[in-house]
Amino acid sequence: MKKISVHDAIGHVLCHDITQIIPGEIKDRAFKKGHVIKEEDVKTLLSLGKDNIYVWEKKEGYLHENDAAKRLANLASGIGIEFSEVKEGKINFIAKYDGLLKINTDLLLKVNLLDEIIIATRHNNYPVKKGDKLAGTRVIPLIIDEKKIIEAEKIASGKAIVDVVPYKKVNVGIVTTGNEVYHKRIKDAFGPVIRKKVEKYGCNVIEQKIVDDNSEKIKSAIEELINKGAQMIICTGGMSVDPDDLTPSAIKKTGASIISYGAPVLPGAMFLLAYKGDIPILGLPGCVMYAKTTIFDLVLPRVLSQDNITIKDLAGYGHGGLCLECIECTYPQCSFGKGW
DSSP states (O other), X not given: OEEEEGGGOTTOEEOSXXXXXXXXXXXXXXXXXXXXXXXXXXXXXXXXXXXEEEEEOOOTTEEEHHHHHHHHHHHHBOTTEEEOOOBTXXXXXXXXXXXXXXXOHHHHHHHHTSTTEEEEEOOTTEEEOTTOEEEEEEESSSEEEHHHHHHHHHHHTTOOSEEEEOOOOOEEEEEEEOHHHHTTSSOOOHHHHHHHHHHTTTOEEEXXXXXXXXXXXXXXXXXXXXXXXXXXXXXXXXXXXXXTOOHHHHHHHTTOEEEEEOOSOBSOTTOEXXXXXXXXXXXXXXXXXXXXXXXXXXXXXXXXXXXXXXXXXXXXXXXXXXXXXXXXXXXXXXXXXXXX
């Protein structure tokens, strides 16, 4: 650092706090260490008795924390991101629209392993709303060697660490099975729940077909809805392992590829995911009818962001896949589904 006249300090970085004292009124920090001195600050500094101040010497190849944060934000951000103002060397990432937060966790780890650099994010596959804070970045020191930022930029190599993938608003077909519902012995409770959850993402339920426990009828109902323009099929009922629960076998008969029948998530273990071409077919267990949050809430936003969900993705939900079934549900502001 060096001592210079305040008149020569414009554009320099202050390397110590400066306190303002007004007897009986205030004793507070007027300027914080790291502040970049502006022309309008000179008058205030003089009024505080600061004819000379200590500043960091400008040195080729070194960056102020604000400039470093901007470089880090640019290397880390992908689609659907806007930035907060730089404040005390930190920049927050903000969602431009509703969507699914995607974090390149491998890349994030590599960058955070670099000395004096941090990027902190929310969990991967987190459903976010427009205006939500997603991540923040800064460097640890006030001044950082530019080589470290260049190294981070090389590691990223044009690949984003943080993205918000918009949801695709699709036409949904619902197939509800069960003799008890088909013969109107009981009222269907699945339909209203499914409608509410998919409509929250801007999707449209084009039709709900209710069929009895007949494998061929279930198969035909799925195919008819696809022919009518359904871009996602949700099947309810008949999803347990009882001999008369035929929905999984009927889905398979349509020619769909079964990704998994079963997921390490509670509630939601008897979940089925399949694809018929590019049309996802979800077989929902009974818990979706009554539990506030289930496997359906974890998978639906990923399907709507056109994630290619694999058996490994579903298996990964085992870590964090236990819902605590709180009296007041705060999902997604909780640990459920946050293992990966």
